[in-house]
């Protein structure tokens with residue numbers, strides 16, 4: 465009886481020690497950080513290959529910068545050419561885009577839109593949003609940058 469009690473106490477102590485150790489062994493989850501390559505692509509510090517739909521020739525890289533049209537500092541222009549502010553909320557929330565049914569972006573549909581101009585509801589974007597030749601890694605970096613909490 466006495467031995468059993470001692471064993472239980474030892475077990476209880478061991479459980480407590482292991483519970484404490486967990487905090488040392490498992491690092492706390494960090495909030496997602498802005499992606500450096502994604503940020504550089506967004507600002508055009510890393511050149512992008514973009515075209516007006518149907519054109520053979522690529523746009524000069526300065527004209528293909530996302531931030532030119534989607535940046536917060538972009539002066540108001542002709543509203544028929546207005547590019548939305550691409551916040552994480554705007555991209556991920558189910559909203560009606562271009563009169564289509566509510567849709568939201570994920571990495572795959574975001575990359576599809578950049579390459580083909582088709583949005584998640586299969587509505588084709590107008591020509592003033594360029595189409596891009598962008599690899600999977602760069603597209604993923606851009607996506608991470610746009611949905612990052614610390615952008």
Ligand code: HEC
Pocket residue numbers: 512527528529530531532533534545546547548550554561562574577578583589590592593594596606
């Ligand atoms: C020359 C201007 C221009 C450039 C450069 C540009 N965009 Fe756009 N983009 C637009 C316009 C305008 C729209 C909105 C089209 C519409 O809805 O009528 C748009 C729409 C989008 C949308 C869809 C948003 C939604 O709510 O459906 C995404 C995503 C997007 N652009 C991402 C990008 C990214 C990423 C880049 C850079 C790789 C980029 N754009 C470069 C003009 C531009």
